[in-house]
Amino acid sequence: MSCFHNSRRDAHKVLMRCLDGSNLDAESPRSDAELLWHFDITSRVLTVRHHEKATFTKPKGTTELASQQFTAPTGALSAHVLVARQYSPSVPRNLELEEFMKSQGFAIKRPRSRLTPVPVSNLENWARQVFQRQGLTITDLSVTQTDSIYLSRIRKKESIPTASIVLTAEGENNTLSTLLRTGIGRGRNYGLGLIRPL
Numbered sequence: 001m002s003c004f005h006n007s008r009r010d011a012h013k014v015l016m017r018c019l020d021g022s023n024l025d026a027e028s029p030r031s032d033a034e035l036l037w038h039f040d041i042t043s044r045v046l047t048v049r050h051h052e053k054a055t056f057t058k059p060k061g062t063t064e065l066a067s068q069q070f071t072a073p074t075g076a077l078s079a080h081v082l083v084a085r086q087y088s089p090s091v092p093r094n095l096e097l098e099e100f101m102k103s104q105g106f107a108i109k110r111p112r113s114r115l116t117p118v119p120v121s122n123l124e125n126w127a128r129q130v131f132q133r134q135g136l137t138i139t140d141l142s143v144t145q146t147d148s149i150y151l152s153r154i155r156k157k158e159s160i161p162t163a164s165i166v167l168t169a170e171g172e173n174n175t176l177s178t179l180l181r182t183g184i185g186r187g188r189n190y191g192l193g194l195i196r197p198l
Helices: 008-017 029-033 095-103 120-132 173-182
Strands: 036-041 043-049 066-067 076-084 135-148 160-169
Touching: 008 029, 008 036, 008 095, 076 173, 120 135
Parallel strands: 043 066
Antiparallel strands: 036 043, 076 160, 135 160
């Protein structure tokens, strides 16, 4: 199915139609079902993981579906994951101006930055921080910049830069279990963030 390669929004819609949502939260069924997926462009294999309470039917036209069963880890994890290679740079605040605006009765909104691609020179440090913030201790890690994924076949500018991470990490069993169930990073609707144990 070409949508898994060049239109991730369409792919998301296809997968949601394959999900029985009768017992899922109507406002966020993907999150409630813990539905995560990954499409390997080379092998054309679609990997899907979801909560046992959700029923998932293989999409029509897929050549191979690898449905991963959740296995609770025991203290350590070796895995491969494709993630959104983005971060929000900090925006300097002008505290003097904020105080003046407050004194004039204006509401102050914290400045927000745009999502920015992580520079290649900082990829490894950024990838380590992504997992360390989740409470993991990294014992081995390699990261590679990969092609962006496209959200729409029509508007080609709508894309997410990605990186492929292979890592070995240690952590509390509950932390590892949560990461395997819920994934990591942005773009989980679009086939990113599924942690695939090696």
